[in-house]
Amino acid sequence: MSDDLPPDAALVRDFLEASMAPDPDRAATFMAPDVEITFTGGRKFSHPSGTTGVNARRYKWVKKRLGRFDVAPGDGETVVYSVGTLYGEWPDGEPFEGNRYVDRYVVRDGKIVTMDVWNDSAERILVRKGIDA
Template identity: 50%
Template sequence: MTEDRLAEAKRIVEAYLERSMAKDAEGARRYMAPDCEIVFTGGRRMSGPDGPPAFNAKRYASVQKRPLRTDAVWNKEAGAVHVWATGHLHGAWPDGEAFDGNRYVDFFAVRDGLIVRTEVWNDSAEILLARAGLSEAPL
């Protein structure tokens, strides 16, 4: 696996995330395989790039990513470059209260220049439970 292929997979993921956060489903779709699997926190399965923004619209009044780093490795068994994008979410909860520093990790499998799988994890569920008095999670 060449460094060029790893860098290209990172570029694909970063471009997809940019389009996705801009709520540009058609722009994001250009970076995805037609049968791309999308799995959000809690095991929520979505089809197509319009699913994540629709889900986020229910959870946040607004949300954006503040990327920290993107890492890529070749996974021979999967025949794909595995990419992890990490950072923090910032925005506002549905009640308008601002938040920042909500950690996220996004996983991507990139094969033949397209994203074939993505998984999303972040602190939002724990933070929402804590805000409701239902969790010991730190705010």
């Protein structure tokens, strides 16, 4: 990953790297104490350990292949989008890759204050179960 990212995008990248370790306590150091996290399916959390718990039940392991970071500076805050793909193994050990994700972060005063996460895992789980809606 490029070292010439804007500071708020670098903060998000560092958060994602800690999250993928997974080290939710280290990841939390990049977030404001009152962070609002909305994970896939609309699940609400106030600490990265919530998302780590969902991932532990959904996957044997999962990582993000970081793609691009889109940065939109605003008045007193910056919105950073991280777009890429997920790869890893389902609980039964079957590998997967190419699972699209987009995360939206609001960064204020050097901390993530809002995190929203979307990915295609639910669609892929339906296909694995033979349900192709």
